Amino acid sequence: MFVIKWDEPILVRAAHSPTRRAIEFRASRKTQKTVTSIAARRQLERIIPLLAEHMMDPTSEPLPARFDIFNERDRVIYQFKVICQTRRRDDVNQTRPARVVVTAVECQ
Incomplete structure (x- = not known):
């Protein structure tokens, strides 16, 4: 099972990735303070591996540099930000994310 380590980089490898690359995720301390419910x-622990697999799949649509996922039950917005991208060797015009930071904002 995937477990979050707060404010530490997490390397996620997609199981079916043909490139065998990893995506680095970092969940900030602010996220830990906001995401209090189990x-x-x-x-969040289920979302991150799915996002990594999507980002490493060469046939998938690229994700935007910033995007949010809303958790309605706990009134939390997960904010994802791609902070580094790498170019694929076989396609000069295509970039793939290498590092993603996630923070959480509590909604009132």
Whole structure:
């Protein structure tokens, strides 16, 4: 099972990635303070490996540099930001994310 280590880089390797690359995720301390419920934390632990697999799949659509996922039950917005991208060797015009930072914002 995937487990978040707060404010430490996490290397996620997609199981079916033909390139065998890894995506580095970092969940900030601010995220730890906001994501207090076990359910919200488990949701984040399920989202990250799926995002990594999507980002490493050469046939998938690239994700935007910034995007949000809203957890309605816990009233938390997960904010994802791609902070580094690498070019694929076989396609000069295509970039793939290498590092993603996630923070969480509590909604009132």
